Amino acid sequence: MSAAQLSVSPEIFDRLPGLQIVVAFAAGIDNRRPRPSVDQQWEAAWTAAGGLAESLPNPQSHPHVKAWGERLKAAGVSRKEFPPSVEAVLRRAMKRGPRFAINPLVDFYNAVALQHTVPAGAFDVGALHEDVVLRTTVPGDTFRALDASEPVAVPAGEIAYAAGSTVLTRQLMWRQSQAGLVAPATTSVLFMSELLPEHPAELPDQVAEGFYEGFRRHFGAEPLLGRVSASQPAFPFA
Numbered sequence: 001m002s003a004a005q006l007s008v009s010p011e012i013f014d015r016l017p018g019l020q021i022v023v024a025f026a027a028g029i030d031n032r033r034p035r036p037s038v039d040q041q042w043e044a045a046w047t048a049a050g051g052l053a054e055s056l057p058n059p060q061s062h063p064h065v066k067a068w069g070e071r072l073k074a075a076g077v078s079r080k081e082f083p084p085s086v087e088a089v090l091r092r093a094m095k096r097g098p099r100f101a102i103n104p105l106v107d108f109y110n111a112v113a114l115q116h117t118v119p120a121g122a123f124d125v126g127a128l129h130e131d132v133v134l135r136t137t138v139p140g141d142t143f144r145a146l147d148a149s150e151p152v153a154v155p156a157g158e159i160a161y162a163a164g165s166t167v168l169t170r171q172l173m174w175r176q177s178q179a180g181l182v183a184p185a186t187t188s189v190l191f192m193s194e195l196l197p198e199h200p201a202e203l204p205d206q207v208a209e210g211f212y213e214g215f216r217r218h219f220g221a222e223p224l225l226g227r228v229s230a231s232q233p234a235f236p237f238a
Contacts (some may be wrong), residue, residue, distance in 0.1 A: 001133050002127075002128060002129070002188060002238065003124045003130060003132050003190075003238070004131060004237065004238040005131040005234055005237065005238075006021075006023060006131070006132045006190060006235045006237070007131065007133050007158060007228070007233055007234040008021070008130075008133070008191070008233045008234075009135035009136065009180075009233075010230075010233070011135070011230075012134050012135060012136070012223055013230040013233075015075040015076075015136075016068065016071060016075055016159075016194060017066055017168070017231075019194065019196065019229070020204055020228070020229045021190075021193065021194050021227065021229070021232075021235075022101060022192070022193045022208050022211070022225040023192050023193075023213035023225070023226045023228060023235050024162055024191040024208070024212065024224065025125070025188075025191075025223060025224045025226075025237035025238070026188070026215050026221040026222075026223040027126075027127045027187065027188040027189075027190075027221075028070055028187060028188075028221060029105065029151050029187050029188070029189060029221055030187070031103055031105050031183070031184050031186045031187070031189075032185070033104075034104070035104040035107075035108075035177045035218050035219070036114065037067075038107050038108050038111070038214075038218045039101070039174055041108070041111045041115075041194060041218075042107045042110060042111040043099060043187075044109075044111075045112075045115045046093050046099040048050060048088055048092055048228050049094065049117075050091035050094055050095075050096040052090070052093075053094040053095075053096065055109075056094070058066040058091075058094075059094055060087055062090065063198075064086070064117040064203075064217055065084065065086055065087045065090065065117065065197035067199060068084040068087070068119065068195050068196065069084065069087070070118050071196055072084065072171070072172070072200075075159065076157075077171050078154045078161065079205040080226065082170070082174040082175075083174065084174070085113070085119050085120075085174065086113055086117060086120070086121055086173075087138075089114060090114065090117065093114060093217070099195070103183065103184050103186075103203070104218065104219075105182050105186060106122070106180075106189065107184050108214050109122050109191055109231040111214075112193070112207065112210045112214065113193075115210065116193075116203060116210065118167040118194075118203065118207055119128075119192065119193060119194045120184050120193045120207075121176065121191070121192055121193075122190060122192065123161070123168060123178050123180035123182070123184040123189070123190050123192075124181060124182050124183065124188065124189060124214065125188050125189065126186065126187055126188035126236070127180055127181075127186070127189070127231070128163045128180050128181070129164070129178070130164040130166075130237065131163065132162070132165040133161070133162055133163070134159070134160070134162075134172075135159075135162060136156075136159060136160075136163050137155065137158040137159075137160050137162070137167060138156050138157065139156055141152075141153070141160070141162060141165050141167050142154060142165060142166060142167065143157075143166075143170055143177055144177050144178045144179065144208070145193075146176065146177075146178055146181070148178075151166075154170065158170055158171055159171060159172040159202075162178065163179065166179045170179045171179040172194065172226075173202065188238075191211050191223075193207045193211075195207070205228065206227050211223060224237055235236075
């Protein structure tokens, strides 16, 4: 059985008040063949983000990134040890080296992340056997890093996406597991972008539109869109 729902536990909204997650689910994706339109979007986003080096001293000074750094610090997450994903991608782009490429779906969400300077990620929900929950980690949770041969125990109290006792991302958006990783064989995918009240009011709509139009343009897919918040903490997608 594949994952069928994304939900957020109440304690997460206590630690990150006002958190909103823009989500998009699409199935029947062919992620194996090249997608020139994704390459074009990714290249344009990478180049534009690189240009921010002329006006910003560092990626963490961008208002969107700064808001996440401050919120994670207030939630007990070390910004130095666990920088948010958007900061890491923006830092690479601002160095103005050649862009990296993973596969069409990953390159697509990274393009959206840089275009709007927001966190963006995804899970291969067809490869997960339990629903996805954003929650606080507990004893017994494990995490297998991309470069690891075996899973390791995760300290209790971290903010994490998880499927059962398998942690999918540590410290919300810092590092991703091998479990649920979007790969060329992925056909069912869940995109997420975590946003805060400090971000511009129009940003959630812009990110949702970016997900929707990108799935239609690049993959010929009609995604299911949703928002997860304290007032609507679950998104059933299958």
